[in-house]
Amino acid sequence: MNNNQFQMTGFLTRFTLKKDRLKLLVWAVVLISLFVGVASKFTSLYGNQQAIDEIIKTLKTPAMVSLFGKMPKDVFTSADVFAAEMTVFMAIISCIMNYYFVIRNTRGEEESGILEMIQAHSVGRLANLSATIIESFILNFGIGLIYALGLQFANLSGTDLNGNFLLGFGLASCGFMFASIAAVVSQLSDNTRSATTLAYLVFGIMYIARMITDVTDSHYTWFVPLGWVEKLSTYQQNNWLPVILMLILSVILVLIAFYLNSHRDLGSGLIATKPGRASASPLLHDPLTLFWRLNRVSILVWFFGILILGMTYGSIFNTIGDIVKTNPMFKQLLSTSAIDNANLLIVKQFIGMLMIVFAVLALIPGISLINYLKKGEDKGYLEIIHATPTSRLKLYGSMIFISVITVTIILFAGNLGLYLGGNAVMKQNLPLEIFQRNLLGYWPATMIFLGISACLVGWLPKLISLNFGYLIISFFIQYFGKLLKLPDWTEKLTPFGYLAKVPVKDFNPTTFWFQLALALILIVIGYVGYRRRDLVIN
Amino acid sequence: MxxxxxxxxxxxxxxxxxxxxxxxxxxxxxxxxxxxxxxxxxxxxxxxxxxxxxxxxxxxxxxxxxxxxxxxxxxxxxxxxxxxxxxxxxxxxxxxxxxxxxxxxxxxxxxxxxxxxxxxxxxxxxxxxxxxxxxxxxxxxxxxxxxxxxxxxxxxxxxxxxxxxxxxxxxxxxxxxxxxxxxxxxxxxxxxxxxxxxxxxxxxxxxxxxxxxxxxxxRHLTRTVVKVQTVEPTPEIAALVGVHNVEVNQNGSMTLAVDSEHLDSLMEYLSKKQILSLQATPPTLEDLFLRYYDSEVQTNEQ
The missing domain is CATH 3.40.50.300 (P-loop containing nucleotide triphosphate hydrolases)
Incomplete structure (x- = not known):
């Protein structure tokens, strides 16, 4: 190449690392402390064979397999449990991290016009993309190395050197694979939003595909790239083949991204922006309709995404709710109706676990919507609206309204999916009461989260992202609390911890009204702050 | 009003x-x-x-x-x-x-x-x-x-x-x-x-x-730029109240700035020296602006 396409890659890599250093550090610290922290706790939790056997029974149920991945056949040590339980989960978190950095540093820089200024210098056309890819390589494998060393020091019984490095580098290559997916997607779409949506669509399809193959026939999981991390067989066969596969796929994807990047104009994507209407439809006339217009695609994607996720989970209810399959002895011991009841109970317990997943997923768009009252201000989108006779109450109220509706319909979509999917495969019909309990139980708790965001927007707009942190912590406590045997008080740190165990138990009306009232109060307090503060914050 | x-x-x-x-x-x-x-x-x-x-x-x-x-x-x-x-x-x-x-x-x-x-x-x-x-x-x-x-x-x-x-x-x-x-x-x-x-x-x-x-x-608050040529020499001109930045051009004419309120006295002085040509440019907004801008630079330097 006479005209080097990679000119200044080294400089840009150093610059990018320097620019992102704080964010890189925070992600790395969170991931590492999560991974190593759990590892060091595992010895005390699952130190003896009895405790291991107990947890294995739970983890081997199809419900847990669908969430955490397939357990190996013979589990002997606490290291086996750790690897089986944490691998898929850590892969998901690393996917979020890699999507965030890569899309932001490629398409994001391009969209904001920063890349244009960089490209005007003697900088190769592929230098920015290369720098981003090198950055994510360093990030993933840096974290992977510390994972391996951490496991080495965590002294978990049953680990070995080969397995520790396999797990560390396996997760690192999985993360890097997601970085390369994001790199390709960033070339396809001409804006950050649809690039992110597209990237998560790819992830969602892979996640659902691996879930189905894991529950039915886990050999097919080999066909799903996300499933390769499950095939590492850490501490058992210690198979390095998936690592090689993930790296090969990453290289192919990176080459595709390079090809696309060097064959397109700056600022454009393969999926071009279509022209729009010459005038507004009558449905676009006030803040509420504007917020709907701006977010309708993402709200609909969330709705149908969660609906499909629900249906997929529902479609494995027959496998989950079949105790006879797990233990044929039951058939002789229990009557048919007793078996049906026992089966239903298992399904209900599984639905209870899924509800926390749906609630958290529904809150991601819900909180982002409310945060727009700050972000839209920062980006200048709302300034002209403030000059029109639109009151702050109307702006605030419209956003809270659309956010509440979004969370509500997504929660509903998850339950509808479970209902449709479950009834399609189960011999006995799922009682509607289950879903009523779910919705009534979880809805007010999600409203508290929206209330917190509303309060932050009104009083501490610089800290609006904190609520996402709270949401992640709440999810972690609810999801892993039992497995990690966290103390009981931790559960009371989150609104979800106060719910009766729906749908196994009936929902608690007192909690319902109490939480709803709290949410309302938070929203009102938020408005008081929003009404009187500066809208543009320097 | x-x-x-x-x-x-x-x-x-x-x-x-x-x-x-x-x-x-x-x-x-x-x-x-x-x-x-x-x-x-x-x-x-x-x-x-x-x-x-x-x-x-x-x-x-x-x-x-x-x-x-x-x-x-x-x-x-x-x-x-x-x-x-x-x-x-x-x-x-x-x-x-x-x-x-x-x-x-x-x-x-x-x-x-x-x-x-x-x-x-x-x-x-x-x-x-x-x-x-x-x-x-x-x-x-x-x-x-x-x-x-x-x-x-x-x-x-x-x-x-x-x-x-x-x-x-x-x-x-x-x-x-x-x-x-x-x-x-x-x-x-x-x-x-x-x-x-x-x-x-x-x-x-x-x-x-x-x-x-x-x-x-x-404009009254600022200076008018005057370009003038006289028959008789004008040695005292730079010392007149309100006159600034006197420069002698090659053809013998002079360019100077005068505070608008002292324009009168300058004219009186010049008229005694037999004016050959006179050109007065009122200050543009740009001059005004630069004057305030400059004084900002000065205050910043202090």
Whole structure:
């Protein structure tokens, strides 16, 4: 190449690392402390064979397999449990991290016009993309190395050197694979939003595909790239083949991204922006309709995404709710109706676990919507609206309204999916009461989260992202609390911890009204702050 | 005198310890175009955002149509139109959709006038805002503002991205507003534009209004540049009160600056020396501006 396409890659890599250093550090610290922290706790939790056997029974149920991945056949040590339980989960978190950095540093820089200024210098056309890819390589494998060393020091019984490095580098290559997916997607779409949506669509399809193959026939999981991390067989066969596969796929994807990047104009994507209407439809006339217009695609994607996720989970209810399959002895011991009841109970317990997943997923768009009252201000989108006779109450109220509706319909979509999917495969019909309990139980708790965001927007707009942190912590406590045997008080740190165990138990009306009232109060307090503060914050 | 549309009295705004606005005082009357000029970071946009109720004043008063700009923002805004300095539009909406949205939010409708403006500014309203240049984004906001029925129009550096043809259209539209008796606040860096259109001017520096008045009045406050050639020598000229920067040109003429209030005495002196040629240039707004700007540099250096 006479005209080097990679000119200044080294400089840009150093610059990018320097620019992102704080964010890189925070992600790395969170991931590492999560991974190593759990590892060091595992010895005390699952130190003896009895405790291991107990947890294995739970983890081997199809419900847990669908969430955490397939357990190996013979589990002997606490290291086996750790690897089986944490691998898929850590892969998901690393996917979020890699999507965030890569899309932001490629398409994001391009969209904001920063890349244009960089490209005007003697900088190769592929230098920015290369720098981003090198950055994510360093990030993933840096974290992977510390994972391996951490496991080495965590002294978990049953680990070995080969397995520790396999797990560390396996997760690192999985993360890097997601970085390369994001790199390709960033070339396809001409804006950050649809690039992110597209990237998560790819992830969602892979996640659902691996879930189905894991529950039915886990050999097919080999066909799903996300499933390769499950095939590492850490501490058992210690198979390095998936690592090689993930790296090969990453290289192919990176080459595709390079090809696309060097064959397109700056600022454009393969999926071009279509022209729009010459005038507004009558449905676009006030803040509420504007917020709907701006977010309708993402709200609909969330709705149908969660609906499909629900249906997929529902479609494995027959496998989950079949105790006879797990233990044929039951058939002789229990009557048919007793078996049906026992089966239903298992399904209900599984639905209870899924509800926390749906609630958290529904809150991601819900909180982002409310945060727009700050972000839209920062980006200048709302300034002209403030000059029109639109009151702050109307702006605030419209956003809270659309956010509440979004969370509500997504929660509903998850339950509808479970209902449709479950009834399609189960011999006995799922009682509607289950879903009523779910919705009534979880809805007010999600409203508290929206209330917190509303309060932050009104009083501490610089800290609006904190609520996402709270949401992640709440999810972690609810999801892993039992497995990690966290103390009981931790559960009371989150609104979800106060719910009766729906749908196994009936929902608690007192909690319902109490939480709803709290949410309302938070929203009102938020408005008081929003009404009187500066809208543009320097 | 009629009641002012905009009345600002000792307005102050602090961001934490930083005093963005220290003392802003001026009025704008119906049928008047008020030019608001000052260097970058002097507080022009902060003043305008405070007037719009986006920021809450820390001290002083500001009223529009006699109402408090923060408390009665909604009522005020039903008779007000605004174009910000940096226009940011939702990338996935088209220009046409955004124009209509702004009109509807202001309780106005898309009229024939709107179509005329779209045509005059040569905007393609079907394009998504993502694909617009800075100038095109400004046109969207300008078209929405000019087709809004209002009594007070605020423009914050509205023409910085426009080409000369569109700038001309902008100026025509502003003059139409003026003729219709509307009040206009025009913040601008394009001094020729301000000079051409504004009835009165306010100069802001470091959060203070340092000067308000008509251009005519302001000229009195500054120096006239005089180029003169006389038959007799004029040795005492540099010592005259109010005369500055005397330079002798190659052809024997002199260039000097004189404070406007001392123009009289200079003329009296020169007339005794048999004037051959005389050329007096009144100060442009640019000179005025640079003078204030320079003195800022000086204060900064101190």
């Amino acid at each position: 009629t009641t002012p549309t905009l009345h600002i009295n000792h307005l102050q705004k602090n961001f934490g310890k930083f005093q963005a606005l220290k003392d802003i005082t001026f009025d704008i009357y119906p049928g008047e175009v008020f030019g608001f000029i000052g260097p970058n970071g002097a507080g022009k946009s902060t003043t305008i955002r405070t007037l719009l109720g986006i920021l809450k004043a820390s001290g002083g008063q500001a009223t529009i149509f006699g109402k408090d700009v923060f408390k009665d923002a909604v009522a005020i805004h039903s008779r007000l139109a605004y174009v910000p300095g940096d226009v940011y539009l939702w990338p996935n909406l088209s220009g046409g959709e955004i124009i209509d949205l702004f009109l509807k939010l202001a309780h106005n409708k898309h009229t024939e006038k709107t179509d005329q403006l779209i045509k005059a500014f040569q905007l393609d309203p079907t394009k998504k805002a993502r694909t617009y240049s800075k100038g095109n984004r400004q046109k969207v906001a300008l078209i929405a503002a000019f087709s809004t029925e209002a009594d007070f129009y605020i423009f914050d550096e509205p023409t910085s991205g426009l080409d000369p043809l569109n700038e001309e259209i902008f100026q025509q539209e502003v003059l139409k507003l003026k003729a219709a008796g509307k009040a206009v606040l025009l913040s601008s860096h394009i001094l020729s534009e301000v000079e051409k259109m504004c009835d009165r001017i306010g100069i802001i520096r470091q959060g203070k209004i340092v000067e308000t008045g008509t251009l005519q009045e302001m």
